[in-house]
Amino acid sequence: MEFEDPGPWLLHSRQRVLILLKFSSLLSSIKLLCFSQLARWLSLVVHFVTCLSLGHRLFVLVVNVYEKFGLWYPVRILNHFKLFERFSETITPNPFTVYIMALYENLFGCKPSEVSLTPLGGQAASLFFPRSSMNNSRQFNVLVWNIRGLNSQAKWDAIRTKIDESSCQILCLQETKRESFNNLYLKKFCPKHLNCFAFSPSIGAPGGIITIWNGKFFDGSVVHSNGYCVTIKFLNKMDNSVFHLTNVYGPSQSDAKMAFITWLLNVDTDQLDDWILAGDFNLYRSTDNRKKPGGDTNEMQLFNDLISALDLVELPFNGRTFTWSNMQADPLLIKLDWVFCSPSWSWAHPSTKIQPLDRPISDHIPFVITFGSTIPKSNIFRFEITGLNIQTF
Secondary structure, X not given: OOOOOOOXXXXXXXXXXXXXXXXXXXXXXXXXXXXXXXXXXXXXXXXXXXXXXXXXXXXXXXXXXXXXXXXXXXXXXXXXXXHHHHHHHHOOOOHHHHHHHHHHHHHHOOOHHHOEEEOOOOOOOEEEEEOOOOOOEEEEEEEEEEOOOOOOHXXXXXXXXXXXXXXXXXXXXXXXXXXXXXXXXXXXXXXXXOOEEEEEOOOOOOXXXXXXXXXXXXXXXXEEEOOOEEEEEEEEOOOOOEEEEEEEEOOOOHHHHHHHHHHHHOOOHHHOOOEEEEEEOOOOOOHHHEOOOOOXXXXXXXXXXXXXXXXXXXXXXXXOXXXXXXXXXXXXXXXXXXXXXXXXXXXXXXXXXXXXXXOOOOOEOOEXXXXXXXXXXXXXXXXXXXXXXXXXX
């Protein structure tokens, strides 16, 4: 849809534009003094009229605005448009909001959120308008925790606290000790944004795994699910990248550990691009992972052979050597929780970090995996204000 410049008559009258600007500034002062909702909206409307009336010549008049009012005014206009954009996205679209946003995009070739005002050297400023979507870089957090049962208010409260603390978009829990889950039960410990899940039921008292994620950022599909793990193929909606996350709960019984290692050794890793495994493996790699003497060296060797055979890379915990305690006065401390990744993951997400959190409950510590997602950079059009000094511009 094409829109014409709504107010070309204003382009020929700098004085009228400056009057509008001064009036808007006065309304903003009134708004700060009396907090009037009417003054707030009237100020916003005047900002809209001012910007849209300038049309394609906004660049020319911004120079005079800088001279008269300084850099703060263009920033204020831009921030008001960004506010309006966010407002229009949270309500049911109506002809007014649709027209305003469509008109803005038609005039300037982008959304308000895609514009930045940046000072340049000796110049007052330059305007940057991306030709396509704005560049974005976002960090995602995965909260991982062996909770040792989900059947008490204390556990629900502890999980919700750690979700808030970690700001996670994905939650991986082990040893849930539950045979089933539904959305109603998830509300006991999950905020609304964690709205998608896949789980493996417990068999008897022990076991049980669940992975919960934010459907706004990720589409998830189950690759395989059993008593040892739940593997999800995630599509990152921000950059359309795909990765695989395996939520692991290894058995604690010695005879079952061999079956777990054998199963994991036979997993078809060719289909698991950008693969990361995290959780309670109930295994450790060396005596250094155990505070007191002892341990089964055969299990250590099998675990290390497994890691080598799958070509996995260990991701270290930041500032924490052990992840499990037997909760005694003189505790036995062991590292049973691990995070491994494929080489392709380490290439795609080289800044991945593992941050342990305080343990409010359970005998395992919770920890957060942080990794980044970067939107490919778009071409940027730069408008230099010095060009306005050229008569033929």
